Amino acid sequence: MRSTEVKEADTGDALPICSLRVGTGLYGIETRQIREVLGTTAPRRVPLAPQYIAGVLPYRGEVLTTVCFRALLGLECWAGSHCVLVFDDEENEERFGLMVDGVAGVIAVQRNALEANPGGLDARSQELFDGAYKLPSGLMVRLDPQRLRPSRLAESGLFGSESASHGRLKQERQGEKK
Amino acid sequence: MVVRQRPDKEEVEDLTKEFLAESQEGLERMEICLTQLEKKPDDEELVAEIFRAVHTIKGTTGFLGFGRLEKLAHAGESLLGALRDRRLAVSTELISGLLELMDGLRGILQTIEATGTEGERTSDNDSALIARLMELRDRGSAAKAAPASQNRASFDKLGPGASSSSGHVAQRPPQSSGHDAVLSALPAAAPGVAMAAAPSMQDKTLRIDVDVLNRMMNLVGDLVLTRNQILRSTPGAENFPELARRLDSVTAELRESVMLARMQPVGYLFRKFPRLVRDLAATCGRQVRIEFEGQETGLDKSLLEAVRDPLTHAVRNAVDHGIEPPQERIETGKPVEGVVRMRAYHQSGSVVIEVIDDGAGISTGRVLAKAIEHGLVTPEQAEAMTQREALQLIFVSGFSTAKQVTNVSGRGVGLDVVRTNVEKVGGSVELESQLGSGTTLRMRVPLTLAIVPALVVRSAGESFALPQNSLVELVYVPRHEAQQAVERMGTTELYRLRESLLPLVWLDRLLGLEHSADAETHDFYIAVVESEGRRFGLVVDDLKAPEEIVVKPLSAELREIGVFSGATVLGNGTLALILDVAATGARAGVRPVAEDGTVVNAKPAVDETARIDLENSMVIYETGEHKSSQGGDGGRMAMPLSAVERIESVPLSEIEYAGGRAVLQYRGELLPLEDDGNVLRALAEAEATASAGDARKDGVTATVLICLRPEANGARRVGMVVRRVLDVSAGRLLAADAAASEEQLAMVKNRVTAIHRGFAQQAGLPQPSILKEVA
Numbered sequence: 002m003r004s005t006e007v008k009e010a011d012t013g014d015a016l017p018i019c020s021l022r023v024g025t026g027l028y029g030i031e032t033r034q035i036r037e038v039l040g041t042t043a044p045r046r047v048p049l050a051p052q053y054i055a056g057v058l059p060y061r062g063e064v065l066t067t068v069c070f071r072a073l074l075g076l077e078c079w080a081g082s083h084c085v086l087v088f089d090d091e092e093n094e095e096r097f098g099l100m101v102d103g104v105a106g107v108i109a110v111q112r113n114a115l116e117a118n119p120g121g122l123d124a125r126s127q128e129l130f131d132g133a134y135k136l137p138s139g140l141m142v143r144l145d146p147q148r149l150r151p152s153r154l155a156e157s158g159l160f161g162s163e164s165a166s167h168g169r170l171k172q173e174r175q176g177e178k179k
Numbered sequence: 180m181v182v183r184q185r186p187d188k189e190e191v192e193d194l195t196k197e198f199l200a201e202s203q204e205g206l207e208r209m210e211i212c213l214t215q216l217e218k219k220p221d222d223e224e225l226v227a228e229i230f231r232a233v234h235t236i237k238g239t240t241g242f243l244g245f246g247r248l249e250k251l252a253h254a255g256e257s258l259l260g261a262l263r264d265r266r267l268a269v270s271t272e273l274i275s276g277l278l279e280l281m282d283g284l285r286g287i288l289q290t291i292e293a294t295g296t297e298g299e300r301t302s303d304n305d306s307a308l309i310a311r312l313m314e315l316r317d318r319g320s321a322a323k324a325a326p327a328s329q330n331r332a333s334f335d336k337l338g339p340g341a342s343s344s345s346g347h348v349a350q351r352p353p354q355s356s357g358h359d360a361v362l363s364a365l366p367a368a369a370p371g372v373a374m375a376a377a378p379s380m381q382d383k384t385l386r387i388d389v390d391v392l393n394r395m396m397n398l399v400g401d402l403v404l405t406r407n408q409i410l411r412s413t414p415g416a417e418n419f420p421e422l423a424r425r426l427d428s429v430t431a432e433l434r435e436s437v438m439l440a441r442m443q444p445v446g447y448l449f450r451k452f453p454r455l456v457r458d459l460a461a462t463c464g465r466q467v468r469i470e471f472e473g474q475e476t477g478l479d480k481s482l483l484e485a486v487r488d489p490l491t492h493a494v495r496n497a498v499d500h501g502i503e504p505p506q507e508r509i510e511t512g513k514p515v516e517g518v519v520r521m522r523a524y525h526q527s528g529s530v531v532i533e534v535i536d537d538g539a540g541i542s543t544g545r546v547l548a549k550a551i552e553h554g555l556v557t558p559e560q561a562e563a564m565t566q567r568e569a570l571q572l573i574f575v576s577g578f579s580t581a582k583q584v585t586n587v588s589g590r591g592v593g594l595d596v597v598r599t600n601v602e603k604v605g606g607s608v609e610l611e612s613q614l615g616s617g618t619t620l621r622m623r624v625p626l627t628l629a630i631v632p633a634l635v636v637r638s639a640g641e642s643f644a645l646p647q648n649s650l651v652e653l654v655y656v657p658r659h660e661a662q663q664a665v666e667r668m669g670t671t672e673l674y675r676l677r678e679s680l681l682p683l684v685w686l687d688r689l690l691g692l693e694h695s696a697d698a699e700t701h702d703f704y705i706a707v708v709e710s711e712g713r714r715f716g717l718v719v720d721d722l723k724a725p726e727e728i729v730v731k732p733l734s735a736e737l738r739e740i741g742v743f744s745g746a747t748v749l750g751n752g753t754l755a756l757i758l759d760v761a762a763t764g765a766r767a768g769v770r771p772v773a774e775d776g777t778v779v780n781a782k783p784a785v786d787e788t789a790r791i792d793l794e795n796s797m798v799i800y801e802t803g804e805h806k807s808s809q810g811g812d813g814g815r816m817a818m819p820l821s822a823v824e825r826i827e828s829v830p831l832s833e834i835e836y837a838g839g840r841a842v843l844q845y846r847g848e849l850l851p852l853e854d855d856g857n858v859l860r861a862l863a864e865a866e867a868t869a870s871a872g873d874a875r876k877d878g879v880t881a882t883v884l885i886c887l888r889p890e891a892n893g894a895r896r897v898g899m900v901v902r903r904v905l906d907v908s909a910g911r912l913l914a915a916d917a918a919a920s921e922e923q924l925a926m927v928k929n930r931v932t933a934i935h936r937g938f939a940q941q942a943g944l945p946q947p948s949i950l951k952e953v954a
């Protein structure tokens with residue numbers, strides 16, 4: 002799959018992108034932004050946490066807060082196989098994980114193949130997505146890890162309690178509310 | 180090009196960072212020196228030290244391009260220069276001016292730290308301050324030159340006359356001449372602000388001895404080597420147990436050395452208090468001296484920050500409520516100057532910090548009257564309370580005995596906040612008071628926060644850690660009783676625990692966890708917990724083994740939930756969330772039961788007996804086989820537990836003789852051994868006979884008490900050879916009867932026992948170190 006594109010990567014104008022599968026869609030994150038890809042380690046759920054938090058993971062002596070991308074998209078959070086990507090944010094010293102269905106492989110794309118978010122996107126998608134690459138096989142939505150930081154998601158307020166209507170914590174959370 | 184540009188910028192940033200840390204340290208030293216200078220105006224060393232601090236700041240700011248800071252530092256330097264050259268005399272006003280300079284410098288440093296630039300304040304505070312500093316300098320010089328001039332007169336009026344009440348800019352007496360215009364331009368709240376805002380750069384940086392770092396690096400090297408070997412080995416391999424053992428010991432050592440590196444002397448915390456007390460005393464019209472003891476006592480950095488505010492509260496209280504006004508002190512025959520003592524020491528795995536004042540003390544009668552008035556206790560309950568129990572009422576929220584609300588303290592918040600904060604880090608607070616002679620506030624905090632003993636509980640298939648310090652007891656409710664055990668009042672579920680009703684909180688329901696079966700149809704456990712006055716039963720499915728857990732912080736979004744104080748990795752590698760008991764109770768709607776009185780007081784009462792035991796405990800031992808010259812009872816002797824550092828079993832072969840005296844190499848020092856009962860000789864004989872028939876070597880060991888003997892110039896460590904240690908028990912010193920004997924006697928375990936000579940005066944004092952092991 003990557004044989005042809007890797008050659009292009011040498012030209013200097015190409016960008017290696019790690020492609021991810023979430024639900025039926027294809028997403029991509031620049032490989033240099035990814036610190037590590039963890040295998041199928043299940044995060045430990047945190048009761049009462051916001052819906053988009055998949056849970057916590059032990060990572061290098063720290064407790065890594067892991068965001069569930071499925072929940073951000075409004076899908077059921079847990080669906081069989083999954084994979085956790087680890088990101089570093091050196092400025093804010095915030096390290097976090099992102100849970101996706103799986104990693105598809107590295108694709109090199111031309112920098113200029115990126116198309117900015119179109120105008121018609123809803124607020125949540127506008128917040129999450131960072132444009133899309135037009136691949137021959139279809140669109141690969143580009144993600145910016147900085148936009149997926151738990152603290153930023155919390156600030157945006159777009160993914161708060163109302164997104165709880167999708168997940169399996171729904172009933173319990175409603176029972177919990179005062 | 181871009182690559183080259185970057186390091187330059189980073190370099191400047193690093194320099195700035197370093198400069199900030201250094202300057203703040205310098206300012207802190209300056210603060211101490213300034214308050215000392217007021218007491219010892221002729222100390223040139225102090226002036227030189229202050230001068231150096233300001234000079235360093237000025238020098239570096241010019242280099243880094245902070246013009247505003249440089250200007251101010253320059254003004255300060257020139258004033259200090261005059262002081263150093265003795266063109267100026269130390270006066271209260273001068274000290275106040277210098278303290279303002281310090282606040283000004285600190286303010287700019289904080290701005291730099293926050294924003295990266297020194298900022299331009301709209302109100303031109305700097306020039307007002309600089310003008311004032313210049314005026315101080317010029318006036319001082321003029322006064323020196325022409326002592327009889329008008330200037331001198333006004334200077335005198337300002338200096339000694341104002342000494343008790345000025346010093347604090349905002350509180351300056353109105354008669355103090357024509358600088359009012361200049362002064363009122365200064366921010367009135369400056370000293371207060373400077374104190375409240377802790378220098379954050381210093382909170383983040385830590386100075387560590389290179390030796391400690393080297394040791395850590397060596398240990399890490401060891402760890403890597405062990406790991407390599409383990410990776411190459413298999414669990415079945417012959418050397419695997421040995422590797423596992425080595426890993427264990429390296430880990431333990433590494434942990435210890437890291438903990439050691441995090442330890443900071445408590446003195447670091449004490450530094451700001453001379454200034455605080457000085458300002459407060461001036462505001463409240465008191466004369467107060469502050470004294471320190473045990474500044475070198477080490478405490479974990481994070482805990483140091485945690486007790487900073489409670490300690491400030493306590494000192495404010497001591498000055499404002501504790502120490503009486505000078506007039507009152509004279510009337511009661513006390514020295515005019517009150518003393519606030521801050522004392523820190525280690526005691527059985529925790530650090531104790533005391534704030535002791537020699538003020539009026541607390542009237543239990545007034546406390547009780549107030550408590551009844553506020554409905555905290557009923558008159559009947561008050562009647563039955565011991566003095567100690569009554570004192571603990573002060574910690575109940577909303578309690579204040581101050582006759583008058585002052586702006587320093589006495590707003591009804593204070594001591595309850597102190598208690599809450601200290602309890603938050605797993606510590607405790609207690610109060611002792613003697614009417615007329617003073618009050619002692621004692622805080623006890625654990626040595627470290629990072630590792631806490633906890634009980635792992637299971638609920639709905641998930642593990643949670645429950646800190647032991649909030650756990651009171653555990654109740655098992657078997658399946659057939661489950662239905663009847665839970666009783667209801669309205670929506671609240673209760674459990675009848677002995678005589679009282681305990682509100683129940685189902686952990687799984689509270690956290691919204693899925694549970695397979697109805698909780699009441701199977702057996703369950705009730706963990707009776709208590710924290711911040713909330714006492715309730717937490718219902719869980721199962722209990723796991725208690726574990727020493729390593730606390731890991733959660734990210735901010737998860738901390739916000741409030742119920743969890745952290746997470747930890749359990750022995751089996753899974754993560755468990757640590758429950759914040761107080762927050763769990765609050766979330767479940769359990770109200771603090773402080774109103775009850777009995778619940779609040781139950782715990783301190785237990786603590787009290789434990790504490791008294793520790794402080795008055797005696798180690799009882801036999802000195803020798805024969806009735807020794809000083810032993811009253813077959814060689815049975817006692818020594819205050821506080822004097823004993825350790826009890827060691829030493830192989831006889833390790834004891835050496837120098838000049839006919841027995842010595843022991845102990846932790847890198849040569850310890851003289853005292854052997855009053857000739858135990859060593861008896862042991863040597865026993866060994867000789869034993870080794871003749873038996874091949875066993877090193878079999879004979881001598882029991883040595885490593886103790887600190889108080890001497891004229893501090894304590895000296897000696898080893899006391901004893902035949903065997905009998906017991907540790909509470910004891911009471913008997914009044915010395917000079918006619919009967921020179922020996923100091925004590926009543927221990929209902930028997931009169933002689934105290935080892937030279938140790939009697941130590942009885943009853945807190946022990947200086949942890950008793951590690953009782954052989």
